[in-house]
Amino acid sequence: MSTDHVKYHLPDYVNKRLEDDLRKGVEAHLQECSACRFEYEQLQKTFALIRGTNPIHPAPTYFQSLLPKIRQRMEQRSLPLFMAHPLVVRVAAPLAVAVVAIALLLHTPFVYRDTTMEENPLKSVLSDMSADELVQVIAEQTSHQPFNGYFAETEADQTPRMQLLENESLGREVELLHTTVSEFVFGGTSAQQGLAELSEAEVEALLQQLVERTML
């Protein structure tokens, strides 16, 4: 057996997964070839390290609860497409409810005056969203309302969204995110597509776009 031929058998040889005839050939070669012996010893150390590390196991009840979760996910998929869209289920519906609730509350002066940023239900809804959901909602929302409407001239101009954006730190992050998403990713054309809905080819193209952007 040549060195080039033997080295590709070494990982399986280390883990005792080589067929008998191959194993004998590798053993014979190792007795004569110091380079392959060194390679063998290095692989032994590597596999010993890998063997010694075990992942943290899930909770003992995890697998008992998996089938019901799978069934639930399948039921959601059987809903009309737009009803099952994550943005509708987790974002648009609660957001719409929150906006309506706030609009109603704003007609009650003393409640309006008492509303603080910490109690703002919009902020609460948004803070419960995952990062990619937030990107999508902001990309859709802010494409319709330019940021030059950020500072309202009168209190009457203040929509709930603008009230939220007046929370400085959150507003800065949203603005940065809007800029990043609009300019570098969606380009105004695919803003409607949630990341979860992109096909494999689209994900690859997006990834390639991002790699190119980071190289500029």
Added chain:
Amino acid sequence: MTEQSDLELVRQFQDGDESAFNHVVLRYQEKVYWVARRFVNDHDSADDVTQEVFCKAYESLKEFRGDSSLYTWLYRITVNVALNAIRKQKIRDFFRIDELFEAEDVDSPPPDEALERQEERALIEQAIATLPTKQKSVFLLRYYDELPYEEIAKILKTSVGGLKANYFHAVKKIQEYIQRVHGSR
């Protein structure tokens, strides 16, 4: 009572018996989960991938013709879904969006776990994560799932020739990654 074969379960499902699919899930959920877990490294992502795999399997099982074994077919779906999840995570990581909101740590180690063991595990996971896609897939399926090269070739839809080389180069890259990290400490 003898256990039903995979093919029998598939036929029953194709004849309209929904409970047959449940048996498929119960039979393969752990295998699918651990394949997914080794690709994506954290429990929540592995959980999401696992559920997605069985949803896709449910949608496609009616057309399953038995050209490969059921577990090869499931493995193939699992690898594809896991790799797609990894790609999407790379895009999320690009924006570092999660830094805008406090995110809970996933897979936080139990308080009594030795720090050294935790660091070693993280090191191995990082090393595997840096592998090229094919090498990663071959390594995980060969080392952890102990699949024969012929099965790996069917799952990855590639030829057997070259898989040993993929496996060797994967292990070498892991080895070099570990040496590089240890060398820089």
